[in-house]
Amino acid sequence: MKAKIAITIETEMLAKIDKMAEELNLKRSQFIENVLAVGLADAQLLKTLGFIDVAKMVMRVKDKISKRITRRRNDDAE
Numbered sequence: 001m002k003a004k005i006a007i008t009i010e011t012e013m014l015a016k017i018d019k020m021a022e023e024l025n026l027k028r029s030q031f032i033e034n035v036l037a038v039g040l041a042d043a044q045l046l047k048t049l050g051f052i053d054v055a056k057m058v059m060r061v062k063d064k065i066s067k068r069i070t071r072r073r074n075d076d077a078e
Helices: 011-023 028-049 051-077
Strands: none
Touching: 011 028, 028 051
């Protein structure tokens, strides 16, 4: 059984989706479902290999560095 969902995406991305779906002679929904299936399989593999945890750690470090830089710039501006 399939579930209906609603998503919000950028207009440019939707245009690219429609173009590729048309080129592959697929309905938009089928194309999106196929892309999600491939992306989910990739994400599951990356999680199994531990890369998702590494990516989360890198993102946390990047956010901390960005916040420190912003704080320092604000302190320098005062």
